[in-house]
Amino acid sequence: MNCIVVLLNFLKMSTDEFAEIKASFYIDEPPITGDIETFFANYASIPTLALRDHLIAIRERAWQSCNYPCLGRWRFLRSSIKQSPIYAEILEKCKQEGATVIDFGCCLGQDVRQLVYDGVPIDQIRGYDLEPFFIEQGYELFRDGEVMKEKKIFAPGDIFDNQFLNEIEPAYYLYVGSFIHLFDAETQRDVCRRLTKLAKRVIAGRQSGASIAREHPKLTSLTGGKAIQHSPESFTRMWDDVTDGEWQVESATLETIEDVKGSDKGLIFVVRKQERQ
Missing domain, CATH: 3.40.50.150 (Vaccinia Virus protein VP39)
Structure with missing residues (x-):
C-alpha cells in the first residue's frame, strides 16, 4: 500500500479511530533479547545501553509513516x-x-x-x-x-x-x-x-x-x-x-x-x- 494513500486515509480518521488502531497494534517497549543485543552489537556496532533508544527512534519514524502491525508490534526485530x-x-x-x-x-x-x-x-x-x-x-x-x-x-x-x-x-x-x-x-x-x-x-x-x-x-x-x-x-x-x-x-x-x-x-x-x- 502506497503510504501517500495511507496518509490520505489517516487524515480522515477520528482521534478515537486512531487510538483504537494504536491500542491493537502498538507496543511501547522493544522486546530486546540477548540475541537482539548481540546482533546489533556485532552487525551495527550499537552498544547495549544505547540500543533501546535507537530502536524506539527508528520505529517511531516508521510508524508515523505507516501504521503497520509489524512495526507497531516490533515484528521487524524477529x-x-x-x-x-x-x-x-x-x-x-x-x-x-x-x-x-x-x-x-x-x-x-x-x-x-x-x-x-x-x-x-x-x-x-x-x-x-x-x-x-x-x-x-x-x-x-x-x-x-x-x-x-x-x-x-x-x-x-x-x-x-x-x-x-x-x-x-x-x-x-x-x-x-x-x-x-x-x-x-x-x-x-x-x-x-x-x-x-x-x-x-x-x-x-x-x-x-x-x-x-x-x-x-x-x-x-x-x-x-x-x-x-x-x-x-x-x-x-x-x-x-x-x-x-x-x-x-x-x-x-x-x-x-x-x-x-x-x-x-x-x-x-x-x-x-x-x-x-
Whole structure:
C-alpha cells in the first residue's frame, strides 16, 4: 500500500479511530533479547545501553509513516527468514554455489541483514520495497547505508509494475515475508503469478494464516478493503491452480507468534518450481 494513500486515509480518521488502531497494534517497549543485543552489537556496532533508544527512534519514524502491525508490534526485530525450514539450505547454496536471494517487500530490510550476518556474500542479495522511505530507515536502523548504497543492494520495486518485473534478473531464491497476505483473494492469485517472474527455483516466506481460510477486512482502517488469510490447504491449492502445477507448495505450516498484545497465527511456506519432464 502506497503510504501517500495511507496518509490520505489517516487524515480522515477520528482521534478515537486512531487510538483504537494504536491500542491493537502498538507496543511501547522493544522486546530486546540477548540475541537482539548481540546482533546489533556485532552487525551495527550499537552498544547495549544505547540500543533501546535507537530502536524506539527508528520505529517511531516508521510508524508515523505507516501504521503497520509489524512495526507497531516490533515484528521487524524477529528475522522471519531465519525461521524458514530451508534457511540452512539457503545459506549453504549461497555460500557454496553462489546462489542469489531477493527479499521482496523487504520493509526495513531485516532479513537481508540476517543473511549478511550469517555469511552470505552481500553481492548475492537484493532487497526491494514499494516505499523508499522504509529502505532509508533500514539504513539508519542497521547503520550500513554507506556500503548498502555503494553496492546498490536495495531499490524500490512494485509487484504490479510490468516494466520492473521484466527488467529484474530473477534470483534462485525469492523471499516474501508479510506480503502476499496484504491482498484480497483474486489479487493474491495475480501476485503469485508475478512473483514467479522474480524466482528461478524457490519462493519462501511467511504471512498471517488461519486454520480455516477466511476473508476479512484489512487489519487497519488505514488500508481499507479486504484481505484473505490462507490455511495451509487453501494456500497449496492457490499455487497449484495459478501456476498449473509448475510451482508446488513443498511445505506450509502454521506457527503461533505471541507478544503482549496476544497471539497470531503465521503461515510459513516453501514453494518450489518443478522440473519439467
